[in-house]
Structures are given as structure tokens and as C-alpha cells.
Amino acid sequence: MRIIIMGGNKTVYFLAREFIRQHFDVVIINHDETYAKEFARKTRATVVLGDGTDPQMLAEAQARECDVFLAMTNKDQDNLVACQIAKNNYQIPRTIAVVNDPDNERVFKELGIDIAFSATRVIGSIIAQETTFDTIKAMIPVAQGNVNLTEIAIEKSSPAIGQTLAEIDLSEDIVVACVIRDGHVVIPRGSTELRLNDHLLLISENDETMPDLDCFIKEKKVFDL
Amino acid sequence: MDSKKVVVVGCGRLGSTVASDLSANGHRVIVIDTRESSFDKLAQSYSGYKIVGDAVEYQTLAEADIDDADFLFAATTEDNTNLMVAQVAKKFFNIGTVVARVYDPHREVIYKDFGIKTISPTRLSSDVFQNIVS
Numbered sequence: 001m002r003i004i005i006m007g008g009n010k011t012v013y014f015l016a017r018e019f020i021r022q023h024f025d026v027v028i029i030n031h032d033e034t035y036a037k038e039f040a041r042k043t044r045a046t047v048v049l050g051d052g053t054d055p056q057m058l059a060e061a062q063a064r065e066c067d068v069f070l071a072m073t074n075k076d077q078d079n080l081v082a083c084q085i086a087k088n089n090y091q092i093p094r095t096i097a098v099v100n101d102p103d104n105e106r107v108f109k110e111l112g113i114d115i116a117f118s119a120t121r122v123i124g125s126i127i128a129q130e131t132t133f134d135t136i137k138a139m140i141p142v143a144q145g146n147v148n149l150t151e152i153a154i155e156k157s158s159p160a161i162g163q164t165l166a167e168i169d170l171s172e173d174i175v176v177a178c179v180i181r182d183g184h185v186v187i188p189r190g191s192t193e194l195r196l197n198d199h200l201l202l203i204s205e206n207d208e209t210m211p212d213l214d215c216f217i218k219e220k221k222v223f224d225l
Numbered sequence: 226m227d228s229k230k231v232v233v234v235g236c237g238r239l240g241s242t243v244a245s246d247l248s249a250n251g252h253r254v255i256v257i258d259t260r261e262s263s264f265d266k267l268a269q270s271y272s273g274y275k276i277v278g279d280a281v282e283y284q285t286l287a288e289a290d291i292d293d294a295d296f297l298f299a300a301t302t303e304d305n306t307n308l309m310v311a312q313v314a315k316k317f318f319n320i321g322t323v324v325a326r327v328y329d330p331h332r333e334v335i336y337k338d339f340g341i342k343t344i345s346p347t348r349l350s351s352d353v354f355q356n357i358v359s
Contacts, residue, residue, distance in 0.1 A: 053305050055331045077281050077305040080312075085335060103283035111312055 001025065004061050004092075006052030006082050007072030008035045015070075016045045027061045053081045055089055063090035071097045076104050083113045115144055141206055148206045149177075152216055154198040160216045166190035171212045177201045228252055230294040232320070234280045234310050235301030239326065239346075241266035243298060248273045257289055280310045283317075292318050299325040304332055311341045 002025040005012055016026045016039075026045040029052035030036045040047040050057040052071070063069070069086035071079035076099050083095040096115040097108055102124075108116035126139075140149045154160060160168055165176060165188055179186040180199040186192060194200075200216065229252045233244040236258035244256045245268035254273030257280050258264065264275045278285035280299075291297065297314045299307035307325035315323045324342045327333040333345045 053332070054329065055335060075281075075305070077303065077309040080309050081305040081332070084339075085332075088338065089335060101282050101284075107283055107313055107317070110316055 001068070002062075002066045003027070003068040003070060004029060004052075004058075004063060004066050004086070005070045005072060006030075006079070007070075007074075007098075008032060008039075009072070009074070012072055013039065013042070015072075016043050020044055027066070029057060029061055053078050053085065055085050058082075058085060058090055063092060066090070066092050068092070068094045068096065071095070074100055076100050076108075080104075080108060080111065080113070083108075084111070087112060087114075117145065146206055148202075148204050150202045150204065150213075152200050152202065152213060154194055154196060154200065154216065156196060158194075158196075158216055159214075160194045161196055162193065164191055164193050168194075168215050170215055174202050174204045174212075177203050229296060231255070232257065232289070232291045232294045232297040232314070234258075234297065234299045234307070235326075236263040236266060236275075237300065237302055238266065240298070240300040241268075243300065244273060245271050255289060255291060255294070257285065281306055283313065286310075286313060286318060291320065293320070294318070295321045297323045299323070301326075304329055308332070308336055308341065311336075312339065315341065 003019055004027045005016060006029045008030040012028065016028060019026045020043060027048060028039055028045050029048045029050060030039065031049070031051045033049060036047045036049040039045065048057065048061045050060065052058070063086060069083060069092045071082045073079055079097040079099065083097050086092040087095045094114050097113050099105055099108055099116050099118045100120070102118040102121040105116045105118050105121065141147070142149055170176070176188045178201040179188050179192060180201070181195065231247050231252050231254050233240050233254060233256045236244065236256050240256065244254050248254045248271045249268065255276060256264070256267070256273060257276045257278060259277070259279050261277050276289045278289070280286060291314065297311065297320045299310040301307055304327045307327060311323040311325040314320045322342065324344060325336065327336065327343045327345050328347050330345055330348050333343045333348065336343055
């Protein structure tokens, strides 16, 4: 797997380090000479000094044999143009952009970028989830963020204790994928009765609203973000 | 002559000249720039709208009432900004013709395929000079 990363902050450095550990071929494009030199010294990535939005620069980075192009500069316009050139001139199969303005997630997708996400939005949504429910242990977006995998705990106040899954009035857009009891997996059936301290893994579509979990959780919202 | 609605993004030397000329010729002009001081370059007679904001932000364009403009000219000093603004304008704001100023001739070639009209000062100047030489 060969990946080109355009950008130059700490995140890029740690990502590159992580990818190299996973035996990816990593190429970094950065226009800042000091940064490029330091990067070359600190990692085993190939470092190309130049503007990643310049079509000739991408040729130098051997973009043709590349699987993923990741644009992570702090300028959305540069990320867009670099991804478009990568896709259209070098046929890189996956182009990914980290956008700064959350509105640009939608804009980039419309303009042909495979994956675009905003760190602002991701962090914002984590904070919103964390402050909304304590009983939600984790919420992980999967399938490019379209699906949420949510872990919740059945606490003392839960109205679901003692009820079977068949009895619980669960909204139609949520599936109970797994019950975790004492560290073991219980495959959920209609007859499975929920107990205190069970953890549930739920799958739901990510439509930006919290799934309706009233049947499992009885808790006040801390704030409504 | 028919009065057109024209959006000019970037009020530098080129943008301000284009906006001033269009306004003098009776067109309805909206000029957008990140810095208010850039509007000082507009002609005294300029009678269009001036909007301070970053056109790379979708919201700036959404609030600037550029829908259904006949033309948009992206004339900031950055190629990538111009290329992005031109594409967003075309895709989301139903603008008849969008034109981006692009300095780098390599990038200009690529964006022809995207249906974005481009003006390259580098190319234009070179062509004029070639004509003088020959």
C-alpha cells in the first residue's frame, strides 16, 4: 500500500509514523524546506519538497503508483485542488481530505473527493456525545461515518432491566448487535433478558441525531448541544 | 445594453479594475474580499455591493446573495482559491458562467476538463509577447 500525504503538522507526522509501522509506503509532500528536512530525518517516509497542488510535483511523488492520497493542509482550497489533480491526472483510487470548514465536507463530496471530513465536526460530535450521556461508553462512526456503533451500559436506573429484547420497545432504526455480560459475548435473541451491568453494542444510521435510547437509558441530558 | 449580475471574488488590482469597469458600464456587481481595505482600490464611481468574507467558506457565498448571477469571476491571487470558488459557484449557486484566473499554465490545462473557464495571465502575456517577436 502506497500513500501520499500532503501537509505538515504534528498529525501528519504521527500518522506517517503509524502507517510506516504498518508497512505502508509513505510519501510526504510539503513546501516548507525546514519541515521537509526534519521530516526526512525523523521518519523513513519519502519526503518531496514542493507544492502538492502542482501537477508536476505529484509526478515527482510517483503519484501514478499510489493507492491513497491524503490532503491535510490547513487550507481547504489547496486540499481540494490537490485531491482533484491526484484523482483526475494520476488516477489515485482513494482521495481523502481533512477539511477545515465543516461545510466543506458536503462541498468536497459533491466535487468528487472520495472522503472528506472535518476534524472540527468530529471533535464537536464526540464532545456532544460525551456530555449528553454518561452511560454511552463509546460511539464509533463506521462506513465512512454513515453508521454508528454505540456501546451503552445497562445501569441501575435502566428501565430495560429484567426485560427480554423482544419486550423492549426499541426504535426501528436501531439493531442490538451484541450483549456483553461479564466480559463474554451473548448473542442477542428475542428471549435474551437484560441484566444490570450488561453492555450492549448497537448499530444505527448516523443521521446527526442521537439514536433514541430511552428504552435503555433513563438519564437527564447534561446539555443539549 | 442588458444589465448583468456579476460576482467578482478578490478585490486586488485585477478584481477591482474588473468590478469598477463593470459597474461603470451599468452592471450589477457584487465584489467579495477578505479585507475591507481592499475595497479602497475600487473606483469612486463604483456602485455595487462590497462583501467582506472568505469565499472559500461556503457560508460566505451563501450569504452574499450570488444565486442566479450571470457571471462569476474568481480573481484572487491564489490559483487554488480561484479554482475552488469557481467550482463551488458552478455546482451550488446556479451561476451561468464562471471564470477563474489561474497563473500556473499546468493547472489551467487540468481545469479545462472540469468545465471551468480559465484566464491565465502567464499564458496571455506570453502569447502577446510571442506575437510581438514574430
